[in-house]
Amino acid sequence: MHAEVISIGTEILMGEIVDTNSGYLASELAKIGVEVCWVTKVGDDPERLFEAVDRAWNRSDVTITSGGLGPTSDDLTRESIARVMGEQMVVQDDLLAHLKSQFEGRGFPMPATNIKQATLIDSADAIPNPLGTAPGWWVHRNGKVIAAMPGPTRELYGMWGDQVGPKIKTMNPDVSIVTRTLKTFGITEGGLDEMLSPLFGSINPTLGIYSKEDGIHLRAIATARTSEEAYELIEPMETEICDIVGDAVWGVDDQTAASMAIEALKAAGKTLGVIEGFTGGMFASTLTDVAGSADIFRGGMVASRGEFPGSNDIPIDAGIAESSPDTDIAAAMAEAARALFQADVGVGVTSLVTRPSPTSGEIDSAHMAFAVGRNVTTRSGRYPVRRSRFKARAVTNALLELTRALRDI
Numbered sequence: 001m002h003a004e005v006i007s008i009g010t011e012i013l014m015g016e017i018v019d020t021n022s023g024y025l026a027s028e029l030a031k032i033g034v035e036v037c038w039v040t041k042v043g044d045d046p047e048r049l050f051e052a053v054d055r056a057w058n059r060s061d062v063t064i065t066s067g068g069l070g071p072t073s074d075d076l077t078r079e080s081i082a083r084v085m086g087e088q089m090v091v092q093d094d095l096l097a098h099l100k101s102q103f104e105g106r107g108f109p110m111p112a113t114n115i116k117q118a119t120l121i122d123s124a125d126a127i128p129n130p131l132g133t134a135p136g137w138w139v140h141r142n143g144k145v146i147a148a149m150p151g152p153t154r155e156l157y158g159m160w161g162d163q164v165g166p167k168i169k170t171m172n173p174d175v176s177i178v179t180r181t182l183k184t185f186g187i188t189e190g191g192l193d194e195m196l197s198p199l200f201g202s203i204n205p206t207l208g209i210y211s212k213e214d215g216i217h218l219r220a221i222a223t224a225r226t227s228e229e230a231y232e233l234i235e236p237m238e239t240e241i242c243d244i245v246g247d248a249v250w251g252v253d254d255q256t257a258a259s260m261a262i263e264a265l266k267a268a269g270k271t272l273g274v275i276e277g278f279t280g281g282m283f284a285s286t287l288t289d290v291a292g293s294a295d296i297f298r299g300g301m302v303a304s305r306g307e308f309p310g311s312n313d314i315p316i317d318a319g320i321a322e323s324s325p326d327t328d329i330a331a332a333m334a335e336a337a338r339a340l341f342q343a344d345v346g347v348g349v350t351s352l353v354t355r356p357s358p359t360s361g362e363i364d365s366a367h368m369a370f371a372v373g374r375n376v377t378t379r380s381g382r383y384p385v386r387r388s389r390f391k392a393r394a395v396t397n398a399l400l401e402l403t404r405a406l407r408d409i
Contacts, residue, residue, distance in 0.1 A: 001034045001172050004056040008067035008077055009151060010043035021066040021156055028165055033175030033223070034062060044074040053077075053146070054084045061144055062168060067151030069134040071114040077148050078119060081139060087121035095119075095126055095135060102133055127163050131155045138167065145171070177223050178230035182241055183251040185215035185400055192216055195244050205234050213389070214257055214396040215250070250400050257399035258290045264406040265296040265345065270372075272402075273341030274300035275333045277351035278366060283395045298341035303333070326350055327378040330369035338371045345406070346371035349398055366394045370405040377405050 005026060007019045019041060026036040037060065042052045049068070056063040068077030082089050095118035103110040117134050120126060127136030127147070132155040139146040147164045149156045184192065189211050193200070196218070199207050205222035220237050224230035242249055251260060265272055276283045284300035287293050333348025350367040369378045381397045 001061040001175070002037045002059075003029050003034045003062040003064065004038040004040065004060040005029075005036060006040045006042060006052055006056060006063065006065045007151075008042055008044070008049065008065055010045075010074070012041050012067075013043045020153065021151065024153075024157070025064055025066070025160070028160060029062075029064075029168070030177050030179065030221075032165065032169040033172050033177045034168060044068065044076060046076050046080065049076055049080040050083050053080045057084050057144065057146065062171075063144075063146040064164070065146065065148045066156055069117070069136065069148060069150045071111065071117055071133075073113075075116075078116065078137065081124075081137060081146055081148060082121045085121055085123050085139065085141070087123060089116070089119040089121055091115060091118050092120050092126070099133060127159055129155055129159055131158050136164070138164070174225050175223065176225065176227040176230050177221060178227050178234060180220045180222075180231070180234045180238060181253050182218040182220075182238065182245075182249050183212075183215055183255070184218065184245060184248045185250055185396060187216065187245065187248045189216050192218065192245070196241060199237060199240065202237065205230075205237055207237065213392040215393075250403075256290070257396045257403070258286050258293075261287065261399045261403045261406075262290050262293055262296060264403045266292070268406050268409060270344035270406065271296050271298050271341075272345045272347065273298045273337040273343035274347045274349075275303050275337040275340070276300065276347075276349040277303065277333075279349050279391050279395055279398075282391055283347070283349060283398055286395050286399070298343040300337075301340070326365075326367040327369065327380065330367040330378055331371070331376045334369040334371040334376060344372075345402075347398060347402055349394065366390075366397075368394075368398045368401060370402055372405050373409055375405075375409075377401075 005022045007022045009017070011017050012019045022039045026039065029036050038056070040052050040056065042048050053063065053065070065077055068075045078089060096115065099114060099118050100110050114133065120137070121139070123141045124137045124139045127138050127149070129135050129150060132150055132152065134150045136150065136159055137146070137148040139148070145168070147168070149159050149164065189209060192209060196207070205220045208219045210217045210219065218241060220234045222230040222233040224233060250257070274284050281300065281302050284297070287297060330348045330350050333350065334346040336346070337343070337348055338346030348369045365380055365382045367378065367380045369376055379397070379401045381394055
């Protein structure tokens with residue numbers, strides 16, 4: 001089955017809001033074996049919206065729209081679908097009564113403009129929306145479907161999970177698609193492409209490669225009658241990738257560098273303190289985004305190079321001194337973090353170090369250290385040019401190295 005997703009709203013085209021609905025829907029459709037072939041974004045223009053819906057209806061088995069179901073004059077999704085189907089919108093007494101009761105429950109009279117939210121065409125059934133005033137439309141004719149859903153994410157997610165997703169799944173019962181994502185760090189996208197080039201020609205499963213904030217992802221997608229059979233197709237490819245790439249594969253699917261570090265700390269029964277430089281608190285923020293971090297995280301601070309508790313013995317100021325090893329700075333920061341926050345484990349990440357390179361102009365690098373038990377291990381990393389990008393890469397690097405250090409104790 002082929003699907004098309006249409007995200008509706010001039011505010012999307014103007015950049016006033018970011019369209020996350022189409023990505024969510026594409027991902028959810030893939031999970032139930034429906035291939036998304038087109039994603040369209042269109043504004044609140046009646047002719048363009050009609051054209052988009054008409055084109056989708058003629059070329060796709062499933063069309064899903066998000067947005068344009070409100071009560072105002074620029075909410076035109078219903079009108080456009082009705083025009084494509086050649087049918088008239090008719091007010092439904094039960095939908096109108098329900099709509100009026102919603103407003104009464106809020107203590108407000110229902111504006112007349114909301115009446116169109118209680119309409120249907122002959123080919124449509126209403127999709128309940130307990131989280132908003134706009135019911136969706138399930139339009140069905142000749143084996144094809146249009147599912148019109150509201151734009152607000154909370155309403156769309158609820159309607160998809162409770163109503164639309166399960167109904168589409170019944171249309172495609174014998175197809176399952178399984179996705180497996182292997183996450184790597186430390187090898188470039190081009191390097192992985194060379195190492196794994198024979199696998200990129202595979203048809204089922206297919207293999208894609210993507211550059212992300214936390215490294216390079218390898219995504220295998222298999223199609224089969226059941227999810228178990230689809231995963232059996234992926235398994236040999238996953239094994240081969242791990243054999244070729246080795247320790248560069250650090251996680252799969254929903255695993256994150258932060259969640260793995262927290263799991264390792266909990267498994268070891270250790271608490272953590274952090275002092276970080278150019279990452280500016282991003283290490284601590286990323287770590288504490290994960291549920292359960294409060295059980296192990298004692299505290300963190302952002303400090304300039306040489307300006308942190310316990311730094312008096314380091315003869316270096318905020319400037320860069322070539323004679324002072326940056327790894328020693330990182331080690332002192334890790335020890336100081338452990339002492340300052342009375343933690344079992346300390347992490348130190350230095351300020352950004354920029355030095356001339358004979359081949360590439362300048363090299364931006366950070367140095368990190370991990371005080372675990374009696375050992376203090378140090379690592380260094382070089383990152384892309386854009387500051388926000390290499391801050392994120394440095395944090396991922398530090399989290400992964402922390403996990404490795406904990407596993408070695």
